[in-house]
Amino acid sequence: MTGRIDARLAELGIELPQAAAPVAAYVPYTRSGNTLYISGQVTVWNGERKFVGKVGQDFTVEQGKDAARLCALNILAQAKAALGGDLDRVTRVLRLGGFVNSGPDFHDHPLVINGASELMRDVFGEAGQHARAAVGAPSLPGNVAVEVDAIIEVA
Template sequence: MSAIEAKLAELGVTLPDGAAPAANYVPFVQVGDIVYISGQISMNADGLITGKLGDDMDTPDGAAAAKTCAIGLLAQVKAACGGDLDRLVRVVKLTGFVNSTGDYTEQPKVVNGASDFLVEALGEKGRHSRSAVSAAALPLGVAVEIEGIFQIK
């Protein structure tokens, strides 16, 4: 077990297998030491986490949904690293899309669910740049989708 997976276990998190693409794309692309991870949607063992922030979902629930996206991102990084998550050097950037109403303005607080988790799990290598934007709708009605850029060795 990698040191990162040991830390995740301390946090009560077991990485799932990376989700298979739902359309005509690949889950990740590696260019040199940079890995671009396709958007991971909010889902857990019970299935999709759906909802619209500012309508039928509140900010803490949105942040919890964003955390599941971060877990999905790490699962894809593990796959990109051939199963050795200790090859992760750092999280470079996240772009978070929040399914929200036109007057909802707490997208950054929602995406903090992913950012806070990555810093808690990875320490300094989890600190990253990021964007948090509103989306009128997301695939399958999910609450959050997050894509990421990671550096590996």
């Protein structure tokens, strides 16, 4: 039987990518008690890097939002893997940390990271409302436009 969150994803027309393997000396997630920590997820769709470049230079704010949304989809894919395929075990998205690859004159980091925040809200409803940081970075791994990490409460 399909879970409540899987049904919500289908209702929203959302397909999750494959959970990406780590590219350096870290693991994609760790769990301590009821807290799941998801490592920073970048703009990769099933192994293909997307949104390579800087927001405000190579991409508009709206395209940056799309990049942040892709990072959030990767967070959900990692959470699903960590929870044995059962996203219904997510009880609350506690915090997102968003990093925007941008130049020194770019100031709309919060608007970009809204792409990730809005996805969490759309998928989990009130349980998707979270604390957040949205900061600029002079570069990100692979020159991707956005990276987002997450702290999630789980049952």
